[in-house]
Each structure stands twice: as structure tokens, then as C-alpha cells.
Amino acid sequence: MTTVPADERIGSVGLARRLLIRPELGAVVGLIAVFAFFAAQSPVFRSPAGIANWLDPAATLGIMAVAIALLMIGGEFDLSAGVLTGTTGLILVTLATRYGFDVWTAMLVGLVVALLIGLANGLVVTRTRLPSFIVTLGTFLMLQGINLGVTKALTGTVQVSGLRRAAGYETARTIFAGTIDVGGTSFRVAILWWVLVTAVATWVLMRSRAGNWIFAVGGNEQAARAVGVPAARTKIALFMTTAVAAWLVGSILALRYTSVQANIGIGQEFIYIIAAVIGGCLLTGGYGSAIGAAIGAVIFGMADKGIVFLGWDADWFKFFLGAMLLLATLANRLVRRYAEEVKH
Amino acid sequence: MIIQTRDIGKTFGSVLALREVSMSVEAGQVTCVLGDNGAGKSTLIKILAGVHQHDTGSFLVDGAEVRFGSPREALDRGIATVYQDLAMIPLMSVWRNFFLGSEPRKGLAFDVATARRVAREELRAMGIDIRDVDQPVGTLSGGERQSVAIARAVHFGARVLILDEPTSALGVKQAGVVLRYIARARDRGLGVVFITHNPHHAYPVGDRFLLLNRGTSLGEYRKGDITREELTGLMAGGAELEQLSHELSHEPDRE
Ligand SMILES: Nc1ncnc2c1ncn2[C@@H]1O[C@H](COP(=O)(O)OP(=O)(O)OP(=O)(O)O)[C@@H](O)[C@H]1O
Numbered sequence: 001m002t003t004v005p006a007d008e009r010i011g012s013v014g015l016a017r018r019l020l021i022r023p024e025l026g027a028v029v030g031l032i033a034v035f036a037f038f039a040a041q042s043p044v045f046r047s048p049a050g051i052a053n054w055l056d057p058a059a060t061l062g063i064m065a066v067a068i069a070l071l072m073i074g075g076e077f078d079l080s081a082g083v084l085t086g087t088t089g090l091i092l093v094t095l096a097t098r099y100g101f102d103v104w105t106a107m108l109v110g111l112v113v114a115l116l117i118g119l120a121n122g123l124v125v126t127r128t129r130l131p132s133f134i135v136t137l138g139t140f141l142m143l144q145g146i147n148l149g150v151t152k153a154l155t156g157t158v159q160v161s162g163l164r165r166a167a168g169y170e171t172a173r174t175i176f177a178g179t180i181d182v183g184g185t186s187f188r189v190a191i192l193w194w195v196l197v198t199a200v201a202t203w204v205l206m207r208s209r210a211g212n213w214i215f216a217v218g219g220n221e222q223a224a225r226a227v228g229v230p231a232a233r234t235k236i237a238l239f240m241t242t243a244v245a246a247w248l249v250g251s252i253l254a255l256r257y258t259s260v261q262a263n264i265g266i267g268q269e270f271i272y273i274i275a276a277v278i279g280g281c282l283l284t285g286g287y288g289s290a291i292g293a294a295i296g297a298v299i300f301g302m303a304d305k306g307i308v309f310l311g312w313d314a315d316w317f318k319f320f321l322g323a324m325l326l327l328a329t330l331a332n333r334l335v336r337r338y339a340e341e342v343k344h
Numbered sequence: 345m346i347i348q349t350r351d352i353g354k355t356f357g358s359v360l361a362l363r364e365v366s367m368s369v370e371a372g373q374v375t376c377v378l379g380d381n382g383a384g385k386s387t388l389i390k391i392l393a394g395v396h397q398h399d400t401g402s403f404l405v406d407g408a409e410v411r412f413g414s415p416r417e418a419l420d421r422g423i424a425t426v427y428q429d430l431a432m433i434p435l436m437s438v439w440r441n442f443f444l445g446s447e448p449r450k451g452l453a454f455d456v457a458t459a460r461r462v463a464r465e466e467l468r469a470m471g472i473d474i475r476d477v478d479q480p481v482g483t484l485s486g487g488e489r490q491s492v493a494i495a496r497a498v499h500f501g502a503r504v505l506i507l508d509e510p511t512s513a514l515g516v517k518q519a520g521v522v523l524r525y526i527a528r529a530r531d532r533g534l535g536v537v538f539i540t541h542n543p544h545h546a547y548p549v550g551d552r553f554l555l556l557n558r559g560t561s562l563g564e565y566r567k568g569d570i571t572r573e574e575l576t577g578l579m580a581g582g583a584e585l586e587q588l589s590h591e592l593s594h595e596p597d598r599e
């Protein structure tokens with residue numbers, strides 16, 4: 001009846017538009033530009049050792065950025081994620097050094113606590129319908145207080161240390177905080193965890209039912225619920241996923257340095273969000289990608305270390321951060337206009 | 345008779361949104377619900393769809409009394425709804441929207457190849473011409489979006505399709521397209537509940553007409569029992585319309 005033969009309108013949609021509505025596009029362009037900038041000026045930066053060097057911060061940041069990206073696609077924020085890396089690290093070191101736990105049991109306790117905190121964030125947000133920005137800001141402040149308060153009460157200082165002596169340390173370190181030799185350069189094993197997390201997250205987003213639900217609850221929660229999507233469960237699962245990522249990163253860092261500062265992770269929550277936004281996540285939810293967030297983290301790692309390689313003052317990093325964020329949000333807005341443009 | 349309500353009522357706090365409304369939906373027929381803004385049309389169909397629960401009266405599906413706790417329960421009984429205000433997720437592709445909430449599975453995974461193919465086929469079977477099922481729903485026109493939602497409900501084996509003002513935001517031509525899909529769904533044996541404030545959209549496809557006014561029913565009419573003019577008159581509150589046309593007409597001998 002209304003069938004038009006071999007649609008002449010397909011052409012007008014165009015390849016350019018198809019590419020432009022990929023959320024990662026901006027991040028890929030940024031990645032190439034930033035790499036070219038530093039690689040051109042610093043031979044160390046482009047050497048295998050240099051690459052191993054800037055991939056390391058990219059990895060730990062990337063694990064978090066990917067989890068936060070999923071959460072943001074689902075339409076929520078988690079400001080407590082950074083401090084939670086500290087909380088889980090502190091639990092690990094404290095239990096293993098002061099209460100005779102072996103490293104594995106201490107990590108398990110840390111995981112359970114992280115899951116409970118994620119669950120609490122998720123429950124409060126979905127039950128009260130308060131903005132997650134506020135709810136997790138509350139969690140952020142409470143965890144920050146607990147981290148410092150408990151550490152001070154136990155040790156009289158603001159750090160716990162001595163994980164090296166705990167039972168099971170060596171194996172746990174090899175798995176979470178070791179290095180792998182590739183062609184004479186040692187790369188941190190955290191890079192593998194980051195690649196794994198990114199791959200799993202991408203699969204979940206693009207190829208699982210849960211992925212469809214994540215996009216839907218972030219895009220239009222009411223509409224999603226009306227077609228039978230378990231919106232609250234999806235969001236709670238996302239908060240718990242973020243908490244597990246924080247546990248993973250907290251454990252990696254604790255095993256690597258064998259001590260944890262009570263104020264660690266504060267301020268990182270915004271870096272995660274910024275990396276996710278550079279990677280194409282919209283602040284309003286419903287759009288973004290895990291690979292994009294991982295690339296956003298690489299851009300950070302490059303800038304973080306690249307500035308040092310060039311011998312610049314580290315303060316320039318902050319300037320760079322701001323500039324990248326602005327550019328990325330502008331690019332994202334264009335993308336959104338393209339994608340959402342309603343034809344009349 | 346798939347759905348029947350008997351003297352159903354609903355209050356929101358002190359607001360009496362619906363009072364003693366009776367209606368019925370039969371397979372292969374279109375029941376039109378007409379009424380002005382705030383008449384309670386959306387409230388009524390939200391009860392049928394499991395979004396709200398009724399406070400008084402009874403709601404029967406296949407002759408047995410029910411009370412749905414969630415939209416999912418209504419869906420499981422074959423009652424699918426396309427809402428006026430919340431229909432689809434604009435940033436998601438057509439095929440993702442099509443299968444949202446009922447994704448086909450292949451092992452643990454969402455079978456995206458099947459989803460894409462079936463979405464394309466089902467849309468074509470309903471005569472809906474979408475350029476590309478990968479395009480975001482936000483880039484579709486309002487009529488196309490409604491059509492996709494209708495095709496989705498039909499595909500998922502809905503026995504009753506509830507449409508909340510699917511034509512209200514559309515131009516004449518697009519409204520015609522949607523009306524045609526309503527007729528197709530009806531011809532496939534679905535019971536359709538079609539909500540509108542436009543009697544000219546309702547009359548050509550409708551088999552029964554339920555008129556609501558400020559939460560109460562002005563009666564349910566079969567097509568044979570009412571003419572288009574009577575329907576229009578009832579809708580506008582007859583006398584009020586005459587009064588209005590009198591007020592708005594020119595008064596040539598002034599000045
Ligand atoms: N959740 C609610 N809480 C309080 N009052 C409500 C709620 N939903 C609807 N109402 C009230 O119930 C009455 C009927 O609303 P309803 O949405 O059913 O009207 P409608 O016929 O669909 O109108 P429209 O043509 O504008 O869509 C209105 O007075 C409305 O304000």
C-alpha cells in the first residue's frame with residue numbers, strides 16, 4: 001500500500017550520519033590527536049616502555065570509567081565510586097594486617113561490602129526517586145568520613161600498611177597487581193583486567209537483553225517500564241556493577257602499593273565521569289559506549305604521563321582536562337541533535 | 345468479549361478521575377473512547393493496561409474479574425498499550441525499540457540478527473515503510489512511530505491493542521496512515537481500544553463508541569445506533585457547541 005520500491009531516501013541518511021551517531025567517534029578523533037601531539041615531541045612517549053607507562057593509569061581509570069559509563073547510559077551517576085576504591089582497599093589491608101585474615105578472605109569481605117554499598121545506592125535511588133547525584137553525594141561524604149575516622153581510630157595515622165606480610169599476598173599480587181613481560185617491556189596486569197572489563201561491558205551493552213534495558217531506562221524510564229523492562233532492578237544492578245569495579249580497582253591498588261591512604265579516591269569520581277563523557281556518554285543518559293569510556297581513559301593516561309615526558313608542569317594536566325571535557329560535550333551535543341532530530 | 349468494565353471508578357486523592365464507567369472490547373472490533381481534555385480517557389485505559397488499579401466497580405478479562413499489579417501482567421494477558429506521551433525510546437534504534445522488554449534470546453545473548461530481521465519483516469507485513477531499522481526512533485515521524493508501536497503489539501500476540509490518542513499530534517495524511525494500521529490490526533482479529541478527541545477519526549474505524557465527560561460516561565453506543573453528527577454533537581456537549589457557534593458567528597449589523 002505505502003511500500004516504496006527500493007527506497008530512494010536511504011541515500012539521504014548517509015554514511016556520514018551513520019558514523020557520526022556512533023558515540024565513540026569523538027573519542028577516537030581525540031585519541032589520535034592526543035597521541036600524535038605527544039608522540040611527535042617525545043620519543044619516550046612512543047617507545048614500548050612509554051606506552052606501558054601511560055597505559056597503566058589508563059587501565060585503573062578505565063575500569064572505573066567503563067562501569068560509570070554503563071551507569072550513565074542507564075541514566076544515573078555515582079559520586080561515591082572513587083571513595084569506594086579507598087574503602088575496599090582499606091578493608092583489604094586492615095583485615096589482612098590487623099585481624100589475621102588472609103588476603104583472599106579480606107578481598108571477599110571487601111567485595112561483599114562493596115556490593116552492599118552498591119545495593120544501598122541503588123535501592124535509595126530507585127525507591128525515593130531522588131536524583132542519584134544527591135544520593136551518591138551523601139554516600140560519598142559518609143564513606144569519606146568512615147575511611148578517615150576508622151583508619152585514624154585503628155592506627156592513629158591516616159594510612160594502613162604492611163599488606164606484604166599477609167598470607168596469600170604473593171598470588172593475589174601476581175593476579176591483580178603483577179606485570180607481564182611483552183618483548184622485554186613489562187606491562188601491568190591491570191591492563192588485562194581493563195581490556196576484559198571493557199570487552200564484557202561492550203558485550204553486555206550491545207549483545208544482551210540487559211544492554212537493551214540499560215539504554216532504555218536511561219533513555220526513557222517510564223516508556224521502558226511500560227513495555228515490561230524491570231527498570232529498578234536494572235538500575236540497582238548498575239550501581240552494584242560500579243561498586244564491584246571500585247572493589248577491583250581498590251584491590252589492585254592496595255596490592256600494588258601494599259598500603260592505602262585513608263583519603264585515596266577522593267576527587268576521582270569526576271575523572272571517571274569526565275572519561276565517560278569524553279567517550280560519548282550523554283549526561284542525560286540513554287546514550288554512550290563502553291569502548292568510548294575506555295578510550296577516554298587512554299586519553300587521560302596519555303595526557304597524564306605525556307605532560308611529564310615533555311617536562312611540563314603537571315598543573316597543565318588540569319587545563320588539558322577542562323579543554324577535553326568542553327570539546328567532548330560540544331561534540332556530544334552535536335551528535336545528539338543528529339540522532340534525535342525529529343523529522344516532521 | 346475480551347475486556348469488560350462494569351461501573352469502574354478511580355480517584356486520585358480528592359480528584360474523582362473516573363466514575364461508574366462501563367465499556368467492552370470484542371475481538372476484531374474497534375472500541376473508541378471519546379472525550380474532552382481531562383475527561384478521564386487516559387485514566388480509564390491505564391486501568392486496563394495495569395498502570396493504575398480501579399477503586400470501585402469491576403474489570404473483567406475473558407469473563408473473569410482481574411486486577412493487574414503491573415503493566416507486565418496486562419501484557420501477559422495479551423493487553424498491549426501504546427501511550428500518548430510515552431511510546432518509545434528516541435535514541436534507540438527501531439529494532440531495539442521493537443523488541444524492548446521481550447528480546448529474543450540465543451543462549452545467554454540477545455539474538456540481534458533475528459531481532460533486526462523480524463522487525464523489518466513485521467513492519468513490512470503491516471505495510472509500514474521504514475527506511476532502515478537501524479535508525480534511531482527519534483528520527484521517525486510521529487505517525488511512523490505510532491505505526492511501529494502498533495506493529496510491535498501485533499507481533500507480540502496482543503489480543504487487545506490500546507492506543508492513547510495516536511492521531512492527535514498528526515497531520516491529516518499521517519493520521520490517515522495510522523487509522524489504516526488500526527483497521528489492519530482489527531482485521532487480524534485484535535480488539536482495539538482507540539482513544540481520541542476527534543470524532544472524525546473515530547467514526548470511520550469504530551464499532552462502538554464510549555463517550556466520557558468529566559469522568560463520567562455519557563453512554564456506550566454501537567455504530568448502528570449513532571450517526572457521525574450525533575457523535576460530534578455529544579462530544580462537544582451539543583448545546584454548548586450551538587452556543588459557541590452563535591458566539592463566534594459574525595454579527596453583521598454591528599457598527
Ligand atoms: N496521577 C494522577 N494524580 C492526580 N490526578 C490525576 C492523575 N492522573 C490523572 N489525573 C486527573 O484525572 C483527570 C482525568 O485525566 P486523564 O489524563 O484521564 O484525562 P484525558 O481524558 O486522558 O485527557 P487528555 O485528553 O488531555 O489526555 C484529570 O482531571 C487529571 O488531572
Ligand SMILES: [Mg+2]
Pocket residue numbers: 385386387428508
Ligand atoms: Mg490522555
